[in-house]
Amino acid sequence: MAWGSVLLVAVAVMAGMIWLGKMPRKAWELSAAALFLGIAGYAWQGQPSLAGSPKEPVEKLGMFDEDLAKQRDEMGGNFGNARAWLVLADSQSRQGKFATAATALSKGLETFPEDADLWVALGNALVGHSNGLLTPASQFAYQKAATLAPDHPAPPFFLGLALATSGQLQQARAIWGELLERSPPDAEWREDLTTRLATIDALIAQQSGAPAPGMPGSVPTAPTAN
Incomplete structure (x- = not known):
């Protein structure tokens, strides 16, 4: 369920950059690659099922x-x-x-x-x-x-x-x-x-x-x- 939400957000962000931000077609592939590379990194190290634990600034x-x-x-x-x-x-x-x-x-x-x-x-x-x-x-x-x-x-x-x-x-x-x-x-x-x-x-x-x-x-x- 959590990963489905992440993918939906990624698609929405990409769509927003294309139609609302009027991103040139030449930049679509590069932006999509950067976005999904970030998702892949989160999939490797992230644990969305864990409760948040914000830390105080040093x-x-x-x-x-x-x-x-x-x-x-x-x-x-x-x-x-x-x-x-x-x-x-x-x-x-x-x-x-x-x-x-x-x-x-x-x-x-x-x-x-x-x-x-x-x-x-x-x-x-x-x-x-x-x-x-x-x-x-x-x-x-x-x-x-x-x-x-x-x-x-x-x-x-x-x-x-x-x-x-x-x-x-x-x-x-x-x-x-x-x-x-x-x-x-x-x-x-x-x-x-x-x-x-x-x-x-x-x-x-x-x-x-x-x-x-x-x-x-x-x-x-x-x-x-x-």
Whole structure:
């Protein structure tokens, strides 16, 4: 039944090209050959009786986190003239189009190459495109942002997050620990960062088989000199 439908469609397409599309007679044989060659290929590999199973585009494997976007905005404050590029990139990231978001941010950086927030957003888009993994390109973007704005909390926060999701817990813990030390007591991100550090400590302790700091049986570490 399925193959009969395929053949009927093929005949209808051919007829449409001849009478509706006014195909020249000289092209009839070539077009028919191409059409039925395609049918032969489908007959060889196709399985019309199976249920459809559409796949998501590769770019949609990552996820856009609204809370993290808000966190970035809180850390960045006023974005100035570069704001439009961030809004555009966020709209693409919400659809899972992280590569498109990264392209838009790269365009924005051509106009605003010294904007640390754009570099942070570029790092985030590249991490999203790599499905949460830190790549050399995203690491460069975060480090560029940190160089441009050494006191900006967003570059170390998101670099630490990318390191953590990539499994590099010790490196993430070191970066976040330093960020917490220099964060103002009333910083909006301080509570979230403290929670994330506690989670990192628990994961590190679990991997090493030792209790996390603050848990029964743990040995408190001596404070380091500043």
